[in-house]
Amino acid sequence: MTLIYLIGAFLIVIGLFVNRNKIINYSLLGLFIILQWTFTIYSLYHFRCTELDYFSFDSLGILLLLTLSIVAVPAALHSFIYIEKHPENPETRSIYFAALVGLLTATGVGYLSNHIAVTWIFTEITTLCASALIYHHRTKLALEGTWKYVFICAISITFVFIGILFLSLSLTHAGSDDLSFKNLLANSAQLNPFWLRLSFLFIFTGFTAKLGLVPMFTAGIDAKDKAPAPAGALLASVLMNLGFVGIFRFYIVIANTPLHHWANVVIGIAAFLSLFVATVYMIKVKNLKRMFAYSGIEHMGLVMLGVAAGGVGYYAAILHVVLHAFVKSAVFFQYNQIYRIYQNKSIYHIGNYFKYNTTGAIVILFAFISTSAMPPSGLFVSEFLIFRSLFEANQIIVLIAVLLLLTMIIWAFGKNIFKILFIPPVDFDDSNLTKISPWESSTQFILLAGAVYLGLNPPIEFVNLIKESIMLLPK
Amino acid sequence: MIHVFLIVFLISLFYMAIANRMLTYVNILALQGVLLFFVVFLQLKEISTLNLVLILLETVVFKSLAVPLFLRYILKRNKITREAEPFLPHFVSLIIVTLIVVVTILLANSIKDTNLDKIFFVVALSTLFTGLYFIASRRKIITHVMGYLIIENGVFVLSLAVGNEMPMLVNLGIMLDIFASVLILGIFLNKIGDVFKEVDVDQLTNLKDY
Numbered sequence: 001m002t003l004i005y006l007i008g009a010f011l012i013v014i015g016l017f018v019n020r021n022k023i024i025n026y027s028l029l030g031l032f033i034i035l036q037w038t039f040t041i042y043s044l045y046h047f048r049c050t051e052l053d054y055f056s057f058d059s060l061g062i063l064l065l066l067t068l069s070i071v072a073v074p075a076a077l078h079s080f081i082y083i084e085k086h087p088e089n090p091e092t093r094s095i096y097f098a099a100l101v102g103l104l105t106a107t108g109v110g111y112l113s114n115h116i117a118v119t120w121i122f123t124e125i126t127t128l129c130a131s132a133l134i135y136h137h138r139t140k141l142a143l144e145g146t147w148k149y150v151f152i153c154a155i156s157i158t159f160v161f162i163g164i165l166f167l168s169l170s171l172t173h174a175g176s177d178d179l180s181f182k183n184l185l186a187n188s189a190q191l192n193p194f195w196l197r198l199s200f201l202f203i204f205t206g207f208t209a210k211l212g213l214v215p216m217f218t219a220g221i222d223a224k225d226k227a228p229a230p231a232g233a234l235l236a237s238v239l240m241n242l243g244f245v246g247i248f249r250f251y252i253v254i255a256n257t258p259l260h261h262w263a264n265v266v267i268g269i270a271a272f273l274s275l276f277v278a279t280v281y282m283i284k285v286k287n288l289k290r291m292f293a294y295s296g297i298e299h300m301g302l303v304m305l306g307v308a309a310g311g312v313g314y315y316a317a318i319l320h321v322v323l324h325a326f327v328k329s330a331v332f333f334q335y336n337q338i339y340r341i342y343q344n345k346s347i348y349h350i351g352n353y354f355k356y357n358t359t360g361a362i363v364i365l366f367a368f369i370s371t372s373a374m375p376p377s378g379l380f381v382s383e384f385l386i387f388r389s390l391f392e393a394n395q396i397i398v399l400i401a402v403l404l405l406l407t408m409i410i411w412a413f414g415k416n417i418f419k420i421l422f423i424p425p426v427d428f429d430d431s432n433l434t435k436i437s438p439w440e441s442s443t444q445f446i447l448l449a450g451a452v453y454l455g456l457n458p459p460i461e462f463v464n465l466i467k468e469s470i471m472l473l474p475k
Numbered sequence: 476m477i478h479v480f481l482i483v484f485l486i487s488l489f490y491m492a493i494a495n496r497m498l499t500y501v502n503i504l505a506l507q508g509v510l511l512f513f514v515v516f517l518q519l520k521e522i523s524t525l526n527l528v529l530i531l532l533e534t535v536v537f538k539s540l541a542v543p544l545f546l547r548y549i550l551k552r553n554k555i556t557r558e559a560e561p562f563l564p565h566f567v568s569l570i571i572v573t574l575i576v577v578v579t580i581l582l583a584n585s586i587k588d589t590n591l592d593k594i595f596f597v598v599a600l601s602t603l604f605t606g607l608y609f610i611a612s613r614r615k616i617i618t619h620v621m622g623y624l625i626i627e628n629g630v631f632v633l634s635l636a637v638g639n640e641m642p643m644l645v646n647l648g649i650m651l652d653i654f655a656s657v658l659i660l661g662i663f664l665n666k667i668g669d670v671f672k673e674v675d676v677d678q679l680t681n682l683k684d685y
Contacts, residue, residue, distance in 0.1 A: 117647055124654060131658065135666075143666050144682055147616075150662060154623060154655040158630055161651055162603070165633050168641050169591060177641050194586060222682050 002051040002109070005039040009105040016098035020090035025097055026080065032101045033076055036108070040069040043112070054118045054180075059468035060318070061112040064245060067322050068108050068238045070450070071329045074443035075100070078230040078333045081440060085340060092136060096228070099132035103234060110242045115180045116167065116203075119246050120160050123210060126239060127153040133231040134223050145226030152219035153209050160206030160246070163199045170195030181249050185472065188256040200254055200263055204247055204270070211243030212300050214273040224293040224332075229339065232289065233332030236296050237325035244303065244321050251307065252472050260474065268308035272398065274301035279405045282412040287345045288338065291416060292331050295371055298409055299324045299379075305402065306386040313389030314470040319458075320382035323451045327370045327379060330447040334363045337441070340434050342425065347416050351425035359438035361421055366448050368417040372410045378455020477517045481598045481632070484510045485576065488605045491625075492568040496557050500621050501546045507628050508539025518635050522642040533649045534631075537656075542624065545660055549617065560614045571608055576601045595636035602629025616667060620659055627652050 012032045016025060043057045043065060050056045079100060083093050103126055110122035127150065135146040168179060174190035176183060184191070209216035220240075224232040247267075254263045278298035285291045303320050306313035337360045342350045354361040373379040390399040454462060484507060491503050512534040519527055549555070561568060579600040583593045606626035610619050634648040 117643070121647075121650075124651070128654075128658060131662075141682060143662075147662060147667060148682070150658055151619065151623070154659055155626070157655065158623075158626055158651065161648065162630055162633065164647075165630070165637060165644060168637050168644060169588070172637070172640065192588065194588070225682065 001039065001042045001046075002055045002112075005035060006105070006109065008035050009101060013098045013102050013105075016094050016101060018094075020094050022090070022093070025094055029076055029080070029097050029101070032104075033073060036069050036072055036104065039108075040065055050114065054115045055109065055112045056114040057112060058114070059465045060245065060248070063318070063322060063462075063465045063469065064111045064238075064241050065108050067241065067325050068104065068111070071234070071238055071325060071447070072104050074333055074447065075104075075230050075234055075329070077443060078233070078336065078440075079228070082228055082230050082336060092138070095132055096136055096231075099129040100231060100234070103129035103133065103231075103239070107234075107238050107242050111245050114182060116164055116184075116246075116250065117179055119249070120157070120164060123160070123207075123242060123246065124157050126210070126242060127157065130223060130227070130231075130235060130239065133235075134227045136228050136231070137226075142226045145222040149219045149223040152216060156206040156209035156216050156219075158206075159202045163202030163204075163206060166195045166199035166202060170199060181253060184253045185256060188253055191253075191257055193257070193259055196254065196257065196259060197262070200250065200259070201266070203250055204266065207243045207246040208270065209243070210239060211247060211304075212240050212274075212297050213243075213304060214270050214277055217274065217277070217297050221290055221293045221297075224296075225287065225290050225345075229289070229332050229336035232293075232335075233329040236293060236332055237329040240296060240300060241321055241325055244300070247304075248307070248317075255473050264308045264310065267304050268395075268398070271301045271304035271308060272402070274298070274304070275402060275405050279408050279412075282409050286347050288347055288350060288416070288420070289332075289335055289345055291347075291413070292328070292335065295331075295409075295413065296324075296328055298406075299328070299371075302383060302386055302402075305398075306382075306389055309386070309389040309393040309395060310473075311389045311392050311475075312385050313393075314473055315466055316382045316385030316389060318466045318469055319455070320379065320386065323378045323382060323455055326447045326451040326454075327367065327377075330363070330444040331367045331371060333447075334360060334367060334441065334444050337436050338364075338420075340436065342428065347419060348426050349428060350420050351423045351428070353421050356430065356433060357436050359441045360436060363441045363444045363448070364417060364421060367444070368413065370448055370451060372413055376452055376456060378451040378453070381455040477514055478594055480510050480513045480517070481594050484514075484628075484632070485598050485601065488572055488576075488602060488625075489569065491609070492572040492605070493565040495559060495565070497550055497555060497559060497615075497617070498547070498557065500559065500618070501543045501550070504546070504621065504624055504628075505539040505543040507625075508534050508537075508542075511538060511628065511631060514632070514635060515638075519638045519642070519645070521639040522645075526642055526646070530645060530649065533652065537653060538628070542656060542660070546617070546621070549660075549663060555615065555617060559618060562612050562614060568608075568612065572601075572605050575604045575608065579604070591636060595632055599629045599633035599636070602626070602632065605629075617663065620663060623659065624656065627655070 012028050015028050043062055046057050048057060106122045106125040106129060110119055113119045113122060131146050131150045134149055135142050170192040173192050174187035176187055209219055212220045224235050227235055274297050278294050278301060281294045282291060285294060303317045306317035337357060338350060341356050344350060370377040370379060373383040387399060487503050487507055491500060494500060512531060515530050515534055579597050583597045603626055606622045606629060609622035609625060631648055634645045638645045
């Protein structure tokens, strides 16, 4: 089935790329969504199976694949709305949809891969697809964003490759040359610590470009800013999860070696710095879309802090990743409505949103509550567990610093959001206002409500999947 | 014999640090491709012939012919000035590259691993860091691309060190080479030159937070 899925998706990409007919484009997109869901349901029924040697339907993979498939439906829907509302030519439209399908496929299969080199290959493919999406508008600024994204991703992909090379050097002592995560885990006692250290540093640094952590986070911000909002939603949610999978699967290996503590320190430093950077930029930023992107940096910093703290933090980290994907994609889907009304990204030129689009304003308000992890948001549960894990790991000073930073982030975020909602904008002419159908917000409500439900009352299967994902980590 | 080629490879980095003209950079990249060809030929004795031919073709055709010709074409088409215009004087560049090499040699000496030929490690890591240094210290976007190509050559040398045991990794490295180069050079050739008339990095500062 994986082979059928890959071939099917590939044919759809080719079809979208070659054919410029509008109706065929849309039907191919619909066909892909059906294929994606068929594959997801198939994977649920073939839990713990391995296909084509390199793809395993394990708990972490399935969890994130399900998240991806759920987010993919509104992404396709909002892309449709986006393309319809903008003057598009057939060429950019078909390239947009081809890249969208390619991105979704590569990300989904990347989650399932059980071999570090295969994860790497699919990460590379996501760079290609994402760059096509970022360059959608063919403007000077879009080109700048694309160039920065491509260049930084190319360097980080190279870093991951160097890490893989060091990993193979570290494995030569074990008398094996199979770089699958399972084999690495089985031979974790024989891995050479020197090479493993170097390897972890390079792989971690490389994947931070996708995950959005210090040091390589900058590329992602420009990308999410310049990509069309529905594509930005994917870049800000499911693509970040691919970076998380890459790091987390390798982290499971290293956690079973004596380097566990060292790796925790490395991850902890990067995560804390990310939170710090996110705070600094959130206070300063005036571009609404970039503010949402920086909020993603903050959340991924929290996730990795949970991983570094260990204990209940592992559980919280995975929960947070899933819930964040729902919430953040909803925010980006909603963003496009704001842009359609004000034709501006700057916070100074956006305001009084309740007056112009009440449904959209309610979504923004809910999204703010969800993103800043106030109850009843599901993220509140995971963030609370992350704080508890830090407490249990005796990192009180880090915890206090994190709480201070988060307070500043909520202040900055809230200040901007309430400005948008209630304070009148500077020179905005509301005589010919764009009308927005409330139905366009329905998917955002569903995504946000889903995050609340999964956080407060998680189904037992969901909890079991998370628990199984972290089973191989030492207590 | 392999060591001779690798050391010449290292020396080419020093030359690049003091080179002034863009065409010299392109020529050095081509030379590095040829050097890698010989290293591959001498080093990878244990892998299948077909695979070896593929790798050799990649070094000669791609690294030392296609990419340099492409870069020359871009230089001409976009009328990029002939000087490299580094931020720092050549003498400082030379010292920094020397420091990089010395530090990697010290690092390599601290490794107690008999499996690895240390010269591969030294050459690969110093090439990697020199490439990063070039990216940081040159003003034109195209020199950034060249810095990236240098990094890729360094990674290729490193992959050769384990090439006999795991030929798959060398092939992956080639894939990375071709994929990333085509992506980066493709954007460069098609777009950046047309849109940004002055091809300096100072032009790429318009994406802002406010």
